[in-house]
Amino acid sequence: DTGVSQDPRHKITKRGQNVTFRCDPISEHNRLYWYRQTLGQGPEFLTYFQNEAQLEKSRLLSDRFSAERPKGSFSTLEIQRTEQGDSAMYLCASSLDQDEQFFGPGTRLTVL
């Protein structure tokens, strides 16, 4: 296993369109996290899963955002009706229980 992978690496979309990102964690990791990073800022927590259960959601995660991890393996993050303010790097991380988090390369979203 080579680490956490994310797809796509880059996404350009028009305002109002829906986008979906995928994250594949390290295979034996039961926890999966999503963060958002804007220019000049550190990553901000969005949500996390333990297996298939979504255990916490940040107030940053508006109703337009939804995340799933249906079989406790990969996860998807969908943004509906994208806005220019959604432009950011979306980072995924995974961990085994409460151990350290390993991050993927991120998906850079640009909303025109």
Add this chain to the structure above:
Amino acid sequence: AQSVTQPDIHITVSEGASLELRCNYSYGATPYLFWYVQSPGQGLQLLLKYFSGDTLVQGIKGFEAEFKRSQSSFNLRKPSVHWSDAAEYFCAVGAMRGGNKLTFGTGTQLKVEL
């Protein structure tokens, strides 16, 4: 609520010089502290972590950090910087041992002059 402050947005050092990046945290209980490095186009890589025990922790690439509870600090140090260390460095605090969520500082951009 937990928070992290990295007071230096940019730091420039000469190759071979020593480095110290500052990090102050706010957290109501025993903090779990991390330093990550991010190079352009790369994900975040963990340099080192503090959970408990010895307050001086060693990490990868010759980095170390010291936890000082009285100062609420977790500063990152390296005795001799290499040009390849140029990157952005993030300090983070976790609610538990890396679990739940990490709260990151705004980062320090390190430039290394040859």
